[in-house]
Amino acid sequence: MNNRFPEGFLWGAAASGPQLEGAGSKHGKGKTVWDYWFEADPGKFYQQIGPETTSNFYNQYKEDILSMNEIGFNSFRTSISWARLLPDGTTINPEAVTFYREVFSRLRDHGVKSIVNLYHFDMPYRLHLKGGWENRETVEEFTHYAKIAFETFGDLVNTWTTFNEPIVPVEMGYLNDKHLPGVYDLKRAAHAAYFTLLAHVKAISVFRESGHCGEIGIILNLTPSYPRSDFPEDKEAAKWADLLFNRSFLDPVVLGRYPLEMAEFLELEAIDVPYKNTELDLIKDNTIDFLGVNYYQPRRVQAGDKGIGVGLDKYFKPYQWPEAKINPYRGWEIYEKGLYEISLNIRDNYRNIPWYVAENGIGVEGEEAFLDEEGEVQDDYRITFMEDHLRWLQKGMVEGSNCFGYHVWTFIDNWSWLNEYKNRYGLIRLDLKTQTRRKKKSAYWFKQVAVKNRLPEKW
Template sequence: MDKQLKFPENFWWGSAWSAEQAEGRGTTGKAETIWERWFKEEPNRFYQGISSAVTDDHLHRFKEDVALMVATGHNSFRTSISWARMFPDGGTGEVNPQAIVFYRALFSEMKSNGIQVFANLYHFDMPAKLQDIGGWESREVVAAYVHFADTCFKEFGDLVEHWFTFNEPLGPILGGYLEDFHYPNLIDFKRGAQAAFFTILAHAKAIEAFKRHQLSSKIGVILNLSPTYPRSKNEADVKAAEIADLFYTRSFLDPMVKGVFPSKLVQLLEQYDQMPLDFQPADLDCIKNNVAQILGLNYYEPRRVKARLTAINEAGPFLPDWFFEHHIMPGRRMNEYRGWEIYPKGILDLCLDIKNNYGNIEAFISENGMGVADEERFMNQVGQIEDTYRIDYIKDHLAYVWRAIEAGCNLKGYHLWTFIDCWSWINAYKNRYGLVSLDLTTQKRTIKQSGIFYKKMSAANGFEYNMENLN
């Protein structure tokens, strides 16, 4: 049975990307980031040897890109402000006037076209010089980040509707300290715990600084969250899921939204001697008193786990995997290109968790999307990508967002990843996510079928959906 799903008035329709993935280096002055450093050291680890030097050249094409935002139905858009561009000496010192000119021009162009500016302050792009003094393991870097954030509030506060301290802060901890997909490529949980703690402290201190500006906007954080499902109701599977959830969901969600750390996680880290070494009572007070005012939810796939069936080598590094194994559910629907399960109902379960356990904080879906390789296969005779699979993916997930709103979840919008096909960490342009395709040779942008659909959906504030697809 088809039903017209209508969303609340003033619902945020938009998408998201980041500075390092879209702007290009340009000539406005920019410090080296950890991604540029890593590419110099190990270009072989980057897909097809493509760096972030050019990406979408958004730095020089932003007016064209804002026009494409309008053409694809955006009333809001999240980008990030490059710390390395704002402070080209490496993250501190004097602010770069050219960066201020660029971001004010971009944000003004967006606002004049009816597009709300959602500005994120950190999206994985640590200035390399700050990584050299410890990165997120360093209090000095925390202070430098707060100075950067405070500068942004001062320079762009009149143009930004919503601020975000971090995008997916769990990512650099997993990649940089546990799983080897982020610079500095360490395997050391205890150092990762320290970096995680100082990231959370930086979030709180940035919010503390934000409050002093008395802006009309709000500030929050963007977290990548997946509901955790045990393989079965067996007690061992349920316990495994609880521990996985502590590491991957509650570790950042609780302190950044509630202001406190999960006691069970703290007890576990104490038991295994994995607590950070540097934390003070004043830090905990700051975290408690400065929590997110709005929450972005990045959802791509569920997390499915089971009790471990094999022994751990305790002489090896401590990892969350000591307590569970990942479960491959028979019959799961997959995005074969990315290797992720497609489970739209997970977005409902995630939103209900936020409603029931986190005070129903104002929230929105800040990322959700489908990356597909070799999309040129689906190009028609006029050069447009016919990505009906992406349209179906968006509708299936939004139907559960609609159901979450009907259930009382305080959801204000939906942002797709991403706007124009952009450079992805290590994977470059292997998988395409955009509403708009990008020709890497000519930089030509062409709206995909999904972009046409997105415009119609935004204009109607909803879409028609076969409700039999919901379970």
């Protein structure tokens, strides 16, 4: 292995509209669930920083795109704000059109390919009031929104994704209190997941029926599930975790069908998903062109509490591997080999579909402790994290996995839901008081790798 990546390999970063843009209540944008939640309960948010300003990309995108060019990006993934483009669901906001067209045009002019995502957790508040993803009407609204986005920006964008991490709003909103509606209800979770998938395939159908040029996919956060032991009960726990958190979306979007085990789970939980046979045909006929994979950590599990457990505890429980490397700031395990195992799984079980690493990164709290005398963050930990993951990714590619790019999370330190700016992920540091930007040491390392299209022998 010569450390070189294939010609045309994509190097860049991922971001999202609600976490980067700011201008949360300006320029015609409608209210999202996050705008509402911060207004209603700011104490829920770390240091009470809301989604109004975030990283101010709306006003500083020209400077930021120049910085992307300076650190070797040839691609960048962001999202359109549904509530900005269609504030009332029907009327197109001209200020949003101007803004996004300016961004996509400027990216193109600087040699940075746009990968544009339609939904990144930012449900319009007006639809939340109607039930959000539990309401079939939201599916039709999303399909209309997707159609408008394709028509409005299709001359500038030829690579689209429908959803970022669709399992997360299901898990965090219906099995946790980290997203709205913040309930624990497996039946409601299953309904929300199904209607999200239906919205995804209907958007793909609209894209293809309209004859748009380019490709369309989805971005899934894949968490390889490892059992505590080889005992059958632990291996069964890993099977259930993989089914619910990976295969529940991965199988239908790539293979066009749900896993057979999903029917078993729904029967065990007495959940009746309101599907129609015509919709199952739609899922079968509208598989993705490519897959984006977000990878941060594995999922380690042990046998659940059969008969006495509540919710998913009946099927599996978390397990802390004694040998795990842990990011102490985030509490997540760092397991670089997981990316290699994902690459082989895609190769062997998912028709070796073209895919790319859509997010990979490490969040660190208190990065000011790593500032040198010149004010530059010496984030060697981030360099090590990226390099170690890239070496395992490259091994998977050498063994035949069809990966075409690597994006870090993220470009500039950004706002992150209830955690806000607690953990910093950016290649560029953001000063919250002044909104000024400063490249970290990792930005220079990333440029070296991206421009040379190869990993260094050493740093």
